[in-house]
Amino acid sequence: MDTHQYLEMFIDESKEHLQSCSKHLLNLERNPKDLGIVNEIFRSAHTLKGMSATMGYEDIADLTHMMENVLDAIRNAKIHVSTEILDVVFHAVDYLEEMVMDIASGGTGKKDVRELVESLNRIEVGGATVESAASATVAVKEDYNQKAGLRFDQYEMTVINQSLEQGFTTFEVTVQLRVDCLLKAARVFMVFEIFEKLGEIIKTEPDVQYLENEEFGEMFSIALISTEDADTLRSKVMSVSEVENVIVVPVTDDYLINDNQAREVEVSKVSKVTESIAQEVNTLPESVAQSGKREGTVQSGNKTIRVNIDRLDILMNLFEELVIDRGRLQSIAGDLHNPELTETVERMTRVSGDLQNIILNMRMIPVETVFNRFPKMVRQLARDLDKKIMLEIVGAETELDRTVIDEIGDPLVHLIRNALDHGIESPSERIAKGKPEEGTVTLRAYHSGNHVFIELEDDGAGVNRQRVLAKAISNGIVMEETANSMTDRQVAELILSSGFSTAEKISDVSGRGVGLDVVKNTIESLGGYISIKSIENEGSLFQVQLPLTLSIISVMLVELDCEVYAIPLSSIIETAIIQKTDIMNAHNQKVIDFRGSIVPLVNLKEIFEMPKQNDISGRFQSVVIVRKGERLAGLVVDSFIGQQEIVLKSLGNYLQNVFAISGATILGNGQVALIVDCNALIK
Amino acid sequence: MTEMVEQKELKVIVFQLVDKEYAISVDVVQSIEKLLSITRVPKTPSYVRGVLNLRGVVTPIVDLRERFGLEVKEMDENTRIIIVTLKEYEVGLIVDAANDVLDISIESIEPQPEVVGSVESDFILGVSKVGKRLLVMLNLTKVLEPVKRSLSDEI
Numbered sequence: 124m125d126t127h128q129y130l131e132m133f134i135d136e137s138k139e140h141l142q143s144c145s146k147h148l149l150n151l152e153r154n155p156k157d158l159g160i161v162n163e164i165f166r167s168a169h170t171l172k173g174m175s176a177t178m179g180y181e182d183i184a185d186l187t188h189m190m191e192n193v194l195d196a197i198r199n200a201k202i203h204v205s206t207e208i209l210d211v212v213f214h215a216v217d218y219l220e221e222m223v224m225d226i227a228s229g230g231t232g233k234k235d236v237r238e239l240v241e242s243l244n245r246i247e248v249g250g251a252t253v254e255s256a257a258s259a260t261v262a263v264k265e266d267y268n269q270k271a272g273l274r275f276d277q278y279e280m281t282v283i284n285q286s287l288e289q290g291f292t293t294f295e296v297t298v299q300l301r302v303d304c305l306l307k308a309a310r311v312f313m314v315f316e317i318f319e320k321l322g323e324i325i326k327t328e329p330d331v332q333y334l335e336n337e338e339f340g341e342m343f344s345i346a347l348i349s350t351e352d353a354d355t356l357r358s359k360v361m362s363v364s365e366v367e368n369v370i371v372v373p374v375t376d377d378y379l380i381n382d383n384q385a386r387e388v389e390v391s392k393v394s395k396v397t398e399s400i401a402q403e404v405n406t407l408p409e410s411v412a413q414s415g416k417r418e419g420t421v422q423s424g425n426k427t428i429r430v431n432i433d434r435l436d437i438l439m440n441l442f443e444e445l446v447i448d449r450g451r452l453q454s455i456a457g458d459l460h461n462p463e464l465t466e467t468v469e470r471m472t473r474v475s476g477d478l479q480n481i482i483l484n485m486r487m488i489p490v491e492t493v494f495n496r497f498p499k500m501v502r503q504l505a506r507d508l509d510k511k512i513m514l515e516i517v518g519a520e521t522e523l524d525r526t527v528i529d530e531i532g533d534p535l536v537h538l539i540r541n542a543l544d545h546g547i548e549s550p551s552e553r554i555a556k557g558k559p560e561e562g563t564v565t566l567r568a569y570h571s572g573n574h575v576f577i578e579l580e581d582d583g584a585g586v587n588r589q590r591v592l593a594k595a596i597s598n599g600i601v602m603e604e605t606a607n608s609m610t611d612r613q614v615a616e617l618i619l620s621s622g623f624s625t626a627e628k629i630s631d632v633s634g635r636g637v638g639l640d641v642v643k644n645t646i647e648s649l650g651g652y653i654s655i656k657s658i659e660n661e662g663s664l665f666q667v668q669l670p671l672t673l674s675i676i677s678v679m680l681v682e683l684d685c686e687v688y689a690i691p692l693s694s695i696i697e698t699a700i701i702q703k704t705d706i707m708n709a710h711n712q713k714v715i716d717f718r719g720s721i722v723p724l725v726n727l728k729e730i731f732e733m734p735k736q737n738d739i740s741g742r743f744q745s746v747v748i749v750r751k752g753e754r755l756a757g758l759v760v761d762s763f764i765g766q767q768e769i770v771l772k773s774l775g776n777y778l779q780n781v782f783a784i785s786g787a788t789i790l791g792n793g794q795v796a797l798i799v800d801c802n803a804l805i806k
Numbered sequence: 807m808t809e810m811v812e813q814k815e816l817k818v819i820v821f822q823l824v825d826k827e828y829a830i831s832v833d834v835v836q837s838i839e840k841l842l843s844i845t846r847v848p849k850t851p852s853y854v855r856g857v858l859n860l861r862g863v864v865t866p867i868v869d870l871r872e873r874f875g876l877e878v879k880e881m882d883e884n885t886r887i888i889i890v891t892l893k894e895y896e897v898g899l900i901v902d903a904a905n906d907v908l909d910i911s912i913e914s915i916e917p918q919p920e921v922v923g924s925v926e927s928d929f930i931l932g933v934s935k936v937g938k939r940l941l942v943m944l945n946l947t948k949v950l951e952p953v954k955r956s957l958s959d960e961i
Contacts (some may be wrong), residue, residue, distance in 0.1 A: 444862050686846065731848035774847070774857060776895040777866045779951050782849040787864045788856055795845040795859050 130226075137223045144216050145499050146207060148209060152502070155204035158197075162285060165194045169278055177331070180232045183222050189243035190215050191278055194646050196247050198281075206506075211242050213499065217517065275346070279326055283374055286348045291322070292375040294356060297344045304365040307337045313363045314345070321356065322349025323621040341367070346374065355392045358667070414715045432525065436484050439674060442482050443770040446675065449475055450767065450791030483672050487522035490577070493532045494519045497539060497566065504543050511550050511561040521568040523575050524672040530649055531577070531669065534642040538579050538665050539564070542640060546583030546663055556660060570671075586615045586657035595620075615655040615663070616753060619643040647751065647802050650693045651674065674771055678788070678798065680764035681747060684733050687796045688760075689769060689788055694801040696748045696755065698763055703744055715757055719750060724757045725804050730783060751805040758804070771798065814912040814925055820941060821888060821901040828901075829908070829934065829941040830888075836896065838904050839887040855900060860889060867898040870900060873949060874929070890946060897950050908941075910934050915943055 144167045151160045168187050175183035190212060196202040218239055226232035275283065275316050283293045296318075300310055311334045316322050326346040350357065353371040362371045369471050456468040472704060494516050505512040523531070545563035547553075554560055567578040588611060595601045595617045601609070619639045646653050650670045657663035670676065670693060678689035679698070699717070706724065713724040724746065746757040769788040774781060785800035818829040819838075839860070839940035844867055846856040857864050867887060871878055879902070886904040890897055915932040931943040 368908075447862065733848075772864045775862060775866060775952065776952060777897050778847060778850060778854065778857075781847055784847065784849075787845075789859045789862065789864070793859050794843060795857050795864055797845065797847060797857075 129178065133174055134223060134227045136174065137171055137183075137219075140171045141216055141220050141223065142495055143167045145169075145213070146495070148213060148216065149498050149502060151204060152206070152209050158200075161194055161198045165191060165198065165281070166285075168194060169282060172278070175232075180222070180226065182233055182236050183219060184221060185240060186215055186222075186236045186243075188278075189240045189247070192247045193243050195278075199209050202246065203371065208246055211239070211246060213503075215239055215243060216499075229393065230748070245792040264292040266461075267701060275326065279346070282325055283346075283348070291348050291350055292352075293348050294349065295344060295372045295374050296347055296356060296360065297342060297370040297371075298366060298373075299368040300341045300359060301365045301367045302341060304341070307339070308335055310363055310365055311335070311343065314360055314366070317359050317363070318345060318347050318356075321351050350598055391673065410626040432486075432487075435482075439482060439486065443674070443772075445475060446479070446768065446770050447789045450530075450769075451793065452791075454791040459788075479675065483524065483675070484522075486525050486672075488525055489519060490521050490523050490528065490531075490575075491519040493528055493535065494566060494568070496532075497535070500536070501539065501543065501564065504540065505750075508543060509549065510543070510547055512547055513561050513563050515563060515565045517565060518568040521570060521575060523669065524631060524674070526674065527575075527649060527669055527672070530645065531667075534645045534667070535566075535577065537639065537642045538667075539566070542579055542583065542663070542665070546581040546585075548584050575669045575671060579665045579667075580662065585659040585661055586611075586618065586655070586664050586800075587659055588614050591617055593614070612654075612656065612755065615657040619653065619655070644802075650691060652693075675768055676771055677766060678769050679747065679766055680790075680796065681758075681760040681764045682725055682764055683731065683760055686731075686733070686796065687764065687790065688727070688731075689767075689796050689798045690747055690749065690758065690801065691785075691798065692766065694749045694751065698751050699746050699748060699757075700743050701746055703742055706744070715746070717755070720755065722748065722755045722757050724759055726759050727799070728759070730804070747752065749805070751802050754805050756801075756805045758799070758801075769796075769798075815909045816912050816915075818908055818910055818941070818943075819888065819904065820906040820908055821886065822903045822905055823870055823874065823901055825935060827905065827939055827941050828944055829910070830890065830944050831892075832907065833892045834892065834946060836889040836891045839889060839898070841881055841883075841885055842887065853959070856951060858887075858898065860896075860898070863896065865889065865896050865898050866884060867900060868950065869900045870949075871900070871902075890950070892946060908936060910936055910941065 135657065141690050144164050147160050147164045147167070151164065154160065170279055172184050172187035172191065175181075175187065185447065188547040193202065193208070193212060197204060197208075202208065218234060218236060222232045222234050227233070268535050286293060300307055300313055304310060315324065324347055327334060333339055333341055347356070353373060357369045357371045357382075360366060366686070379762065452468050458467045497516070498514055501512060501514040542564050547564065548556070548558075550560045563582050565578075565580040567576075567580065569576055591614050592601070592606050592609075593613075596603050596606060600617060600620050619642070643653055646667055646669070652668045654666050654668075655663060677692040679692055679695055681688055681690060701715055705715055707715065709721070713726075714721050715724060716722075745760050745762055747760060747763075748755055748757050750756075769790075772789065774784070774787055783800050783803040785803075786796045786798045787795050788798060790796050809941060817832040819832050819835050820827050820829050822828070837860075842858045842860075844856040844858045847854060847866075853869050855867040855869045857866050859865075869878070881900070884903040885899040886901055888901060888904060890899060914936070915934045917932050929945055929949050931945045934941045
């Protein structure tokens with residue numbers, strides 16, 4: 124079977140199922156008695172197994188198969204949930220994730236799962252030894268390819284049992300095609316199509332691949348889980364032409380047991396089947412009419428479509444073009460002073476503004492896609508560190524642009540590791556401080572204005588002012604004299620500076636030389652900002668502020684010797700016009716006194732190698748005050764042009780890493796303006 | 807007649823720098839533009855003239871005269887910008903004039919003679935004689951190696 128066209132869907136769905144596996148496993152660990160959760164996991168694992176087997180990824184199928192066995196044993200109370208068992212299951216989920224990722228990146232999804240399969244097996248054997256029956260079924264099955272009639276293996280039976288419990292009925296449907304039927308595969312397909320609308324097909328006899336290759340006689344059987352009744356099913360299938368006969372038999376509990384334990388029952392079943400043929404043929408015409416009425420009400424799926432992200436990117440690019448032309452129209456209208464033109468342009472600006480919102484929204488995905496790998500990570504880390512930690516996630520549905528989502532994962536991992544390792548104290552320490560034994564880490568995401576905030580709050584030790592200051596002084600990050608005048612907040616933010624690590628011993632979790640400064644740099648390169656609030660012994664709050672999107676940003680356009688540069692508004696604090704006499708010299712560095720603090724001046728003309736230097740004749744100087752974290756700098760420019768929304772474009776692969784330039788944009792007049800990278804200008 | 811068919815032909819664009827004619831395969835040429843306004847990019851090698859807006863794409867522009875260490879000339883109405891597409895990027899080349907599109911046979915391309923002029927020999931694939939004209943075939947991948955930060959820092 125050519126499965127290529129389903130690959131994308133397979134990968135997406137596998138990821139979803141694995142995610143739900145991990146989520147429920149974590150739940151299960153907290154409530155080991157709740158067997159409902161086991162059912163959830165089982166369902167996900169089972170679907171995954173089915174899908175991967177169909178797609179031909181046998182290693183995945185094998186592993187899920189073993190996982191199911193263990194889960195089944197848990198569900199039947201043969202094994203009790205313990206951390207050790209869950210560890211192995213978690214490990215299996217990790218493996219599965221790796222394999223799916225491998226497939227997604229074009230690999231074969233093959234991986235050596237033997238060891239893991241073995242350890243799963245050991246757990247399972249430790250609990251029960253029913254499995255041998257199931258493997259026997261597999262062996263027997265081969266001989267039955269030509270013969271209709273279904274036998275179910277262990278998992279299928281569990282699924283059937285489960286659906287019975289939930290009020291679904293499982294039917295065994297035997298379809299007989301006419302002897303002179305020409306396109307058997309096509310008929311099979313039509314039958315399948317009908318069933319897929321009515322319920323879920325869990326098994327066919329012979330296998331789907333035989334059916335598709337027309338390698339069967341006139342009969343085939345399908346096991347279907349559905350809420351419909353037998354009559355409806357039959358009549359629907361009978362409506363397919365060239366179908367000679369359809370037999371629908373509900374599968375019941377006793378049937379399952381009988382089927383599994385004694386194969387002889389088969390004979391009697393066949394006779395039962397023949398009886399029902401006679402009955403059902405009689406009732407046929409009525410039910411056909413009935414099914415016609417139903418058709419209309421069945422279809423009510425949810426109204427979403429999956430769109431390839433590339434198409435959205437193309438849409439975004441086209442829209443960017445439009446934004447550029449919009450800017451051009453605005454400037455033309457501004458020059459011409461024609462009221463009608465101005466009005467039309469204003470209208471167009473509004474409409475395209477709405478359009479911009481919609482397009483940006485389409486590219487938004489919930490931050491959940493990043494967050495949902497954290498619970499498992501926290502669990503593992505907490506175990507490694509011998510701490511009791513509870514992770515709370517709030518606002519996982521908050522949406523962010525895909526480009527931001529792709530970048531934000533690693534910094535968050537870093538922050539969480541830091542909070543777990545340095546923030547939360549060991550249980551004994553916590554009890555001594557009168558805190559609950561279990562530490563709480565809250566990960567929160569929310570929108571505010573044009574930004575998204577992601578906060579990580581812990582109720583741990585907080586930042587120890589004395590220790591941080593001592594360390595900062597010894598590392599030469601701050602002067603001893605200035606240390607005392609620093610606010611608690613400033614001190615807390617010292618831990619983000621490079622070359623800083625307060626962990627007294629280097630642990631495996633964090634503090635392997637890569638400090639929080641990496642986090643800070645990544646976030647700032649995204650146009651974001653990170654701040655820390657911390658109260659000693661009560662906990663800390665890391666707040667990350669991120670722009671909603673990276674592709675359209677607001678900038679301040681400035682002029683430097685007839686060249687136009689754009690400075691992102693996100694890094695501008697304010698603009699000022701200062702008197703030249705206010706410029707002071709300190710160590711060959713020009714500085715100004717700006718609202719009480721000393722701000723160094725950066726001469727952009729010098730940095731951008733412009734031939735003409737500042738003329739000294741004028742009395743005033745335009746300065747843009749920008750910040751990088753807490754540090755400020757004043758960029759000396761010739762004049763301000765104004766604020767504008769621009770489309771961020773890269774300089775391409777030919778010019779790599781141009782100093783202090785983060786990209787380019789196209790202005791309304793078609794000219795290219797370069798975007799100043801303020802982070803590079805401030806050390 | 808049969809000989810004609812067997813001969814492999816290569817379509818090239820011929821352009822002029824100072825007094826020599828150069829050729830690049832037409833396959834890599836995306837378009838030929840007249841003068842457009844170029845935005846200078848600071849802290850790049852001198853042969854990078856800057857970037858321009860080519861129908862919405864920010865395209866870097868290289869002055870071939872400077873790249874080859876020839877004397878720099880002001881742009882005039884004959885000056886053309888040839889936009890070439892390499893594997894990972896597009897670059898515009900400033901040339902004195904774009905003269906011709908020619909079919910030359912691959913066999914006619916010879917390794918370059920020892921003395922060809924001031925152009926670095928790495929940049930040259932070979933020379934081809936078409937009638938009385940001598941065309942220098944350029945190796946664009948070498949001419950247009952990406953500009954990295956380290957390079958611009960040295961300057």
